[in-house]
Amino acid sequence: MNDRILEKLNILADAAKYDVSCSSSGSKRKNDTKGLGNAEGMGICHTYTADGRCVSLLKILLTNHCIFDCAYCVSRKSNDVKRAAFTVQEVVDLTINFYRRNYIEGLFLSSGIFSNADYTMERLVRIAKKLRLEENFNGYIHLKSIPGASDELLTEAGKYADRLSMNIEMPTEKSLKLLAPDKKREDMIRPMTFIKNAIIANRAEKQLKVKKPLFVPAGQSTQMVIGATPESDWQILKLSDGFYKHFNLKRVYYSGYVPISNDNRLPAFGTPVPMVRENRLYQADWLMRFYGYNVDEIVSAEDPFLDMQIDPKLNWALKNLHQFPVDINKADVNIIKRIPGIGLKSAYKIFEARKFTRLTWDHLKKFNIAANRAQYFVNLKIDDWQRKDYSPQQIKNFILSAGNSKYAANSSPQLSLF
Amino acid sequence: MLLTPHPSYRCFNMQTVLYDGSYQGFLCAVFDVYDYKFSLVDICTKDQFKGNIFEQVHNVHHHKEHSERVLKGLKQKVSRETLLDIYRAFLSEKTGIENTLLQFIQYVFSNKISVEKDFSHPAVITIGETVKKVRREKHRMEAFIRFQKTKDGMFYAIIEPDFNVLPLIITHFKSRYADQKWIIYDTRRKYGIHYDGVICSEITIDCSTTGSSVNEAETQLDEQEELYQKLWQSYFKSINIEARKNTKLHLQHVPRRYWKYLTEKQLKF
Ligand code: SF4
Numbered sequence: 001m002n003d004r005i006l007e008k009l010n011i012l013a014d015a016a017k018y019d020v021s022c023s024s025s026g027s028k029r030k031n032d033t034k035g036l037g038n039a040e041g042m043g044i045c046h047t048y049t050a051d052g053r054c055v056s057l058l059k060i061l062l063t064n065h066c067i068f069d070c071a072y073c074v075s076r077k078s079n080d081v082k083r084a085a086f087t088v089q090e091v092v093d094l095t096i097n098f099y100r101r102n103y104i105e106g107l108f109l110s111s112g113i114f115s116n117a118d119y120t121m122e123r124l125v126r127i128a129k130k131l132r133l134e135e136n137f138n139g140y141i142h143l144k145s146i147p148g149a150s151d152e153l154l155t156e157a158g159k160y161a162d163r164l165s166m167n168i169e170m171p172t173e174k175s176l177k178l179l180a181p182d183k184k185r186e187d188m189i190r191p192m193t194f195i196k197n198a199i200i201a202n203r204a205e206k207q208l209k210v211k212k213p214l215f216v217p218a219g220q221s222t223q224m225v226i227g228a229t230p231e232s233d234w235q236i237l238k239l240s241d242g243f244y245k246h247f248n249l250k251r252v253y254y255s256g257y258v259p260i261s262n263d264n265r266l267p268a269f270g271t272p273v274p275m276v277r278e279n280r281l282y283q284a285d286w287l288m289r290f291y292g293y294n295v296d297e298i299v300s301a302e303d304p305f306l307d308m309q310i311d312p313k314l315n316w317a318l319k320n321l322h323q324f325p326v327d328i329n330k331a332d333v334n335i336i337k338r339i340p341g342i343g344l345k346s347a348y349k350i351f352e353a354r355k356f357t358r359l360t361w362d363h364l365k366k367f368n369i370a371a372n373r374a375q376y377f378v379n380l381k382i383d384d385w386q387r388k389d390y391s392p393q394q395i396k397n398f399i400l401s402a403g404n405s406k407y408a409a410n411s412s413p414q415l416s417l418f
Numbered sequence: 419m420l421l422t423p424h425p426s427y428r429c430f431n432m433q434t435v436l437y438d439g440s441y442q443g444f445l446c447a448v449f450d451v452y453d454y455k456f457s458l459v460d461i462c463t464k465d466q467f468k469g470n471i472f473e474q475v476h477n478v479h480h481h482k483e484h485s486e487r488v489l490k491g492l493k494q495k496v497s498r499e500t501l502l503d504i505y506r507a508f509l510s511e512k513t514g515i516e517n518t519l520l521q522f523i524q525y526v527f528s529n530k531i532s533v534e535k536d537f538s539h540p541a542v543i544t545i546g547e548t549v550k551k552v553r554r555e556k557h558r559m560e561a562f563i564r565f566q567k568t569k570d571g572m573f574y575a576i577i578e579p580d581f582n583v584l585p586l587i588i589t590h591f592k593s594r595y596a597d598q599k600w601i602i603y604d605t606r607r608k609y610g611i612h613y614d615g616v617i618c619s620e621i622t623i624d625c626s627t628t629g630s631s632v633n634e635a636e637t638q639l640d641e642q643e644e645l646y647q648k649l650w651q652s653y654f655k656s657i658n659i660e661a662r663k664n665t666k667l668h669l670q671h672v673p674r675r676y677w678k679y680l681t682e683k684q685l686k687f
Pocket residue numbers: 066067068069070073074075076077111112113180
């Protein structure tokens with residue numbers, strides 16, 4: 001019995017690990033019921049995998065049986081792998097017992113599609129419902145919306161889940177057709193739209209101070225596989241931008257393709273995972289969401305790929321040198337945020353501290369800035385360093401040769417942003 | 419500037435202010451500094467004090483009104499968050515942090531306008547850096563604590579944090595595990611928190627070595643405890659993606675000194 005559950009967990013955790021999302025933040029679920037768990041506030045990474053990815057949730061598939069045959073997926077119908085399926089009670093027990101020991105923040109439950117979309121979705125919902133209603137569980141629950149699931153089930157899911165996600169997987173419909181012939185983009189977009197509207201309605205009623213139950217309090221997210229198909233970063237980021245603007249998504253995840261098949265439609269076994277590219281996409285995404293950059297400032301149809309050597313913020317600054325150097329003591333905080341080497345927190349400190357005193361380079365160094373980058377872009381006297389009219393290429397070379405390990409070939413995704 | 423020497427003192431007249439190491443005691447020390455108009459001060463705990471014949475020593479006595487008056491004064495001048503930061507920085511147990519905090523408090527009280535966001539001020543900088551470390555340790559404890567369930571349904575965890583962060587994590591665990599009994603014990607500082615399902619209280623385990631009590635608890639584990647530890651370890655193994663291995667990044671997130679308490683890092687099965 002114990003061995004069986006161990007084996008199932010191995011199979012169904014292994015199959016779920018390519019979904020990179022592990023966030024457990026952004027919910028508002030409090031433990032008002034004196035039950036178990038609290039999903040309020042910031043997410044917690046309880047441990048990290050050997051590749052440095054955050055482990056926050058018990059991320060498993062309900063089953064890896066699947067009637068579809070998506071080429072990029074280990075669970076595809078035609079793949080010869082061991083199959084397994086959890087019972088509803090097994091998932092509940094694992095979640096509760098892991099949670100009680102402080103291993104996890106909650107559950108991220110996805111599934112292969114067995115029989116049909118609704119049948120699968122119904123099981124997922126049943127688990128979430130049981131956790132909430134029978135176990136009085138207030139931890140985090142992330143459910144996968146199954147493509148093609150009915151509105152009724154999605155509404156049910158929204159009542160119990162903190163987050164719902166639907167992976168768009170391929171940046172273009174053409175790639176989706178090629179690699180996931182059973183899937184229709186329409187079947188993905190429709191549930192996302194439905195949930196988006198239901199969330200808007202729920203929040204609007206909340207504003208009217210009507211006591212409404214939570215509905216997907218942590219919003220929706222999606223994921224795209226990167227590097228399996230030929231799309232440019234411009235195509236990818238444009239799509240993300242649309243998701244943020246028109247679908248109110250909380251996050252778009254980028255998952256560098258890990259070769260798992262010798263299907264000739266895909267990169268061969270042994271092709272390195274495009275980790276640097278993945279990291280650059282996250283940086284660009286971050287610029288759009290928190291730094292006020294427009295997607296077209298980062299990539300364009302004429303210049304559709306991100307620079308792999310330097311981060312997109314530095315890249316933008318080098319292309320817009322005429323906007324620098326910035327006067328730290330006077331410039332608008334939104335301009336300060338655009339200085340390479342200065343992050344959001346440092347920008348805030350600069351903005352507050354300069355009300356008290358005239359800031360110097362010494363102050364700035366205390367604000368945790370990356371001095372070797374920022375020095376080219378600020379209007380301050382910098383120790384005995386001489387400012388000259390360097391060309392963008394010269395600055396780029398100086399910064400690269402300063403040997404910042406961040407730019408080493410295998411720099412890691414989601415690590416340091418700027 | 420901040421600690422203008424009183425005319426009656428010479429600069430070698432360093433006034434040492436000794437307190438008991440508690441936060442209340444520290445606040446009373448601050449009160450005394452104002453009350454006695456000490457100028458060049460060194461606040462330190464009785465344990466740390468090495469003694470020096472050139473120093474004048476003042477012993478702080480606990481008076482609830484004193485600590486409360488300092489707190490009340492601060493509340494009028496700084497935000498709740500900054501007030502908490504003072505406490506957080508204090509819990510770092512860093513040598514000399516009391517003096518930095520005193521400088522900050524003096525800076526606050528000597529200004530009409532709010533100065534808590536003067537990030538260019540040396541005391542604000544030091545406190546900011548210290549708080550950052552303390553918060554990181556607090557966050558790590560919230561993440562890395564692993565409970566083991568005993569036969570009588572108690573969940574216990576042993577910690578050894580770099581700073582005295584136990585007081586900072588109580589609320590988190592209390593609201594998270596409202597329906598389960600738990601103990602978190604700091605072996606370095608030899609005290610713990612026990613939650614009985616209703617309230618939290620401070621405990622000290624009264625026995626010669628904490629080691630023996632830990633072993634004792636281990637022999638009385640719930641019969642399913644081993645299974646869930648095993649499941650967690652095997653989960654941890656399955657989610658690794660070999661093609662993405664990055665040990666440097668892994669260690670940056672989970673420094674080795676935390677490993678001994680992490681279930682997924684034990685290979686006893
Ligand atoms: S539907 Fe999902 S589980 Fe099934 S093959 Fe496609 S990606 Fe994999």
